[in-house]
Amino acid sequence: MSVFTKVSHPELLDFLQQYPVGEVIGFQGIGEGVENTNYFVDTDDGRWVLTLFERLNYDDLPFFLGLMEHLAAHGFPSAAPLHTNDGKNLVTLNGKPAAMVRRLVGQSVLFPNLEQARATGGVLGQLHRVAATFKGGADNARGTAWRLQTAQELMPHLAEDARALIASELDAQKALALDALPQGIVHADLFRDNVLFVDDRLTGVIDFYYACRDSLLYDLAITVNDWCFDTHGQLNRARSDAMIAAYIAERQPTAAEAQAWRLVLRAAALRFYLSRLQDWVHPRAGGLVHVKDPDAYRRILEYHRSDVLPLG
Template sequence: MSVFTKVSHKALTAFLEQYPLGALIGFQGIGEGVENTNYFVDTEDGRFVLTLFERLDHDDLPFFLGLMAHCADRGVPAPRPLRAKDGEVLRELCGKPAALVQRLEGASALTPNTAQCHAAGEALADLHSSARSFRLTAANTRGRDWRVATADQVRPRLPPEAAALLDTALAADEAARWTALPQGVIHADLFRDNVLFQGDQVSGIIDFYYACNDALLFDLAVTVNDWCFEQDGRLNRARYRALTEAYCAQREPTETEQADWSGVLCAAALRFWLSRLYDWHFPRDGDLVHIKDPTPYERILRFHTGGQPLSL
């Protein structure tokens, strides 16, 4: 959620005239995140989030916006896209595809307790269950082919020890039996800053713009890697038990998922190490651009490749 495209007061006012939302009160750019331009927008009728899609085009967006509405209809606390006066949810602003969604109440728990980890595991399982009936599909743009291609781009910029780790992680990724794992719609980016809480209860799941069809276990691995590891690469076992037990209580893992869990955890860590390495070495222009340090994911990868396999 960086700001790559500046939106003027005049342009936003004209944009909002397409919606039945009353007059603009104020707006503010959101600096977190790395992919799209986002603003908080306040009008006479409420509080919203405006997203300008920097890389996705009009053909990509019905999947994401439709999934958010589908999940919200089924009780998942996802932000519902707003329909303009003509009934459409997708518009254009500053030459970019744009959409308004509800701004959900609550705040992220950047140092979650075990109750919040338990709630996050339940919420992920609920999302997977609710999304089963969603009929649109989308490939994972950060899938294995992307991971291999991006590894080739960043490898020349890595010191020998990191390059060796990269090759070990790629081998683990290749060994995972991806097609044998249960598939479905996944969030693919359920980091702590994409889950909102009121107390210990999940009040919002946001930023669906990496959602896709892939192995459900990969989604759990992405979530575990962010929620259950400390910045120094140590596993917080209490958080790990709380999150995985809550998820598995609603969707019992198959034998193949249990056997391939370590490799999937490694692949999920590799995905975010690579994206952060790429952004670090090939930064994009923009205001309030947030480039995340790749080091924490290098540490998580070292844990997963260090002979300390985790079990579900």
């Protein structure tokens, strides 16, 4: 949620005329994340999040916005996109696709406690159940093929030890067939900054713009890797036990998933190690751009290569 495309106050006022949101009270850019431009917008009719999509195109976006509407309509704590006065949920601002959603209450947590980890595991299982009735679909743009291509492109820019680690892991991943595991709509980016709380009460899940149809277990692995490891690659076992148990209470993994779990955790760690390396090697321009440390995910990957985290 960095700011790549600046929006002036007059541009915002002109843009908001197409929405039934009342008069503007204030707005500010959100300087977190790395993919889209986001602004908080306050009006006399509510609080909103305005997103300008920097990488996704118009053809991709109906899936994401439709998924959010589906989830919200079925009681899942997702913000539904706001429609314009003529019924559109996707418009244009400063040459970029743009959408408005109502801002959910709550804040993300940097150091989650056991109750918050447990609530997140449960809401992920709920997401997988509720999204099963959504008719749309999209391939994972950062799946196996992306990992292979990105690794190949990055190799000349990396130190020898990083190259050796990535090559070894890609070789090991040949034994993993994610598409043979149970599939469904996944969030694919359920990091701590994408879950909102009021105290220990989970109030919202945001940023569905990596959502796709993929392995359900892979989604759990992504979530565990972010929520249950510190920046030094050390596992908080109590937190991971709480999260996994709450997920299993919503959806029981299969025997094949249990067998594949360790490699799935490694695939999830490799995906974010590579994407952070990509942003590090090829930084993107923007007014407020936050580039995250790739070594945090290198350490998580190395943990999974040397130790086993049980699934349940």
